[in-house]
Amino acid sequence: xxxxxxxxxxxxxxxxxxxxxxxxxxxxxxxxxxxxxxxxxxxxxxxxxxxxxxxxxxxxxxxxxxxxxxxxxxxxxxxxxxxxxxxxxxxxxxxxxxxxxxxxxxxxxxxxxxxxxxxxxxxxxxxxxxxxxxxxxxxxxxxxxxxxxxxxxxxxxxxxxxxxxxxxxxxxxxxxxxxxxxxxxxxxxxxxxxxxxxxxxxxxxxxxxxxxxxxxxxxxxxxxxxxxxxxxxxxxxxxxxxxxxxxxxxxxxxxxxxxxxxxxxxxxxxxxxxxxxxxxxxxxxxxxxxxxxxxxxxxxxxxxxxxxxxxx
Numbered sequence: 387x388x389x390x391x392x393x394x395x396x397x398x399x400x401x402x403x404x405x406x407x408x409x410x411x412x413x414x415x416x417x418x419x420x421x422x423x424x425x426x427x428x429x430x431x432x433x434x435x436x437x438x439x440x441x442x443x444x445x446x447x448x449x450x451x452x453x454x455x456x457x458x459x460x461x462x463x464x465x466x467x468x469x470x471x472x473x474x475x476x477x478x479x480x481x482x483x484x485x486x487x488x489x490x491x492x493x494x495x496x497x498x499x500x501x502x503x504x505x506x507x508x509x510x511x512x513x514x515x516x517x518x519x520x521x522x523x524x525x526x527x528x529x530x531x532x533x534x535x536x537x538x539x540x541x542x543x544x545x546x547x548x549x550x551x552x553x554x555x556x557x558x559x560x561x562x563x564x565x566x567x568x569x570x571x572x573x574x575x576x577x578x579x580x581x582x583x584x585x586x587x588x589x590x591x592x593x594x595x596x597x598x599x600x601x602x603x604x605x606x607x608x609x610x611x612x613x614x615x616x617x618x619x620x621x622x623x624x625x626x627x628x629x630x631x632x633x634x635x636x637x638x639x640x641x642x643x644x645x646x647x648x649x650x651x652x653x654x655x656x657x658x659x660x661x662x663x664x665x666x667x668x669x670x671x672x673x674x675x676x677x678x679x680x681x682x683x684x685x686x687x688x689x690x691x692x693x694x695x696x697x698x
Contacts, residue, residue, distance in 0.1 A: 389677040390687040393427065395631055395653050396510060396547055396575055398482040400427035403648070403688065404669050407635050407658035408433050408486040408512065408551065411666065413462060415471055424666035425673055428481050430656070431468045433488035433514045433551075436497060438464035442521075442600035447662070450588045450597070453609020453637070454659040457600035459520060460488060465498045472502070472509045486551065488514035490523070492536055499544040513540065516553035516581035521601055525584070527553040527564070534567045541573055549576035549633070554583050554615045558622075565626035576631040578656065579619035582606025609659035613637025617650050624651025624693055639668075641675025651693040 391402040405428040411417045412432045421429040441461025448455050462468075468485055475483050485502060489495035495513065502511055515527035515536070526532050527550075540548070550568070555561050568574055586607040588597050596603025616636025624632045634647030635656035647655050660668050685691050 387681055387684075387686055389680050389685075391427075391673060391677060393654055393688065396482075398428075398508075398510070399480070400482060400654065401480060402427040402673055403652070403654040404644070404672060405429055405484075405654065405656055406661055407656035408484075408514070409456075409458060410658050410661045412486075418471060420666050422475075422479065422481055425670035426481070426666070428484060428654070430484035430512065431471070431486055432462045433460055433486040433517065434462045434465040434468050434498065435460055435488060435490055436465060436494040438462065438467070444599065446598050446600055446605075448588065448597040449663065450607070450609070450611070453607060453611040454662065455586055455588045455598060455605040455607055456582065457598055457605035459600060460517060465501065469501055469505060472507045473505065475509070477508045483509040484512050484549075485509050486512045486514055488517055490520075492539060495536070496539060496543050499540060503544050503546065511544070511546070511548040512551055512576075512578060513548060514551045514581075516551050525553050530563045530567055533564070534570065537567070537571050537574065541571055545573065547573055547575040549578060549631075550574065551578040551581055552619070552623075554580040554612070554619055554636075555622075556615070561619075561622040561626060565623060568630065569626075569628045574630065576633060576653070577623055577627065578633040578635055579623055580612065580616045580636050582608050582636075582658075583612050583615060586611070608636070609639070610637055613643060613646075617646055620647055620652050621650040621695060638672065641672055641677070641679050644672055644676045645679050645691075648688055648692050649695045651695070653692070 393400040405426045408430045442459030585604045620634045631653040634652030639660040
């Protein structure tokens with residue numbers, strides 16, 4: 387049976403639903419080129435700020451027993467670097483380019499959005515409302531009134547389709563509140579669920595120490611730790627959002643987790659911790675495993691099972 391892994395959405399076509407999560411293999415042109423040359427169906431840049439940032443002090447990433455912990459602090463080359471990359475990127479390659487934006491202030495976000503708007507490039511913008519690893523900076527996504535204000539200002543200057551990256555939510559009331567905010571903006575076409583689960587703590591019992599330096603060891607959790615939370619967010623926003631796509635992100639290390647995210651309603655999937663640990667070869671492996679699962683279940687395309695999770 388022929389297995390079709392392609393995805394058509396937001397006016398673009400992807401050969402398959404996988405790409406990197408913003409923050410992994412995306413800070414430099416060389417890393418972005420490596421993702422573009424891999425089996426991934428798309429690529430996304432590092433969340434960029436107005437000016438370049440070195441980020442938090444090292445060590446700021448560590449492998450943990452069931453995933454990873456990090457407190458990167460938005461290290462990036464500044465938005466003009468990624469704008470220049472978007473200008474030279476081969477948009478006809480068949481792999482869409484997403485650009486992640488995470489300004490330190492609303493004014494910075496608006497400045498960057500205007501620059502990408504005026505460049506008239508076919509890249510897709512993802513506005514990060516959820517960076518949990520900046521000391522002293524709250525996550526906008528947990529303040530629903532502030533999120534609504536930010537998005538109201540964004541749509542005044544950015545008239546193209548765009549998406550947002552969200553933090554994890556844990557309460558049904560919060561799912562509903564954020565969905566209500568997002569549904570108020572028709573040009574907001576997709577959400578990415580989830581960013582890392584913020585402010586976890588991993589301890590090395592042998593050293594009797596934390597494993598990363600920033601924030602006295604607190605950092606965002608990824609990998610196996612976050613899979614159930616990510617799936618819950620994907621399923622709930624898939625149910626609650628009107629005519630918007632959900633990108634699944636969190637805990638994907640094989641075809642099984644990719645299948646789960648799509649079953650929960652994800653249109654496309656971002657890979658983070660697994661990509662960091664394994665490199666770009668993980669894309670081909672995960673896709674082969676996903677195709678094998680689909681063939682065993684008698685599914686020929688992703689739409690056959692997307693969003694069809696059964697409940698009891």
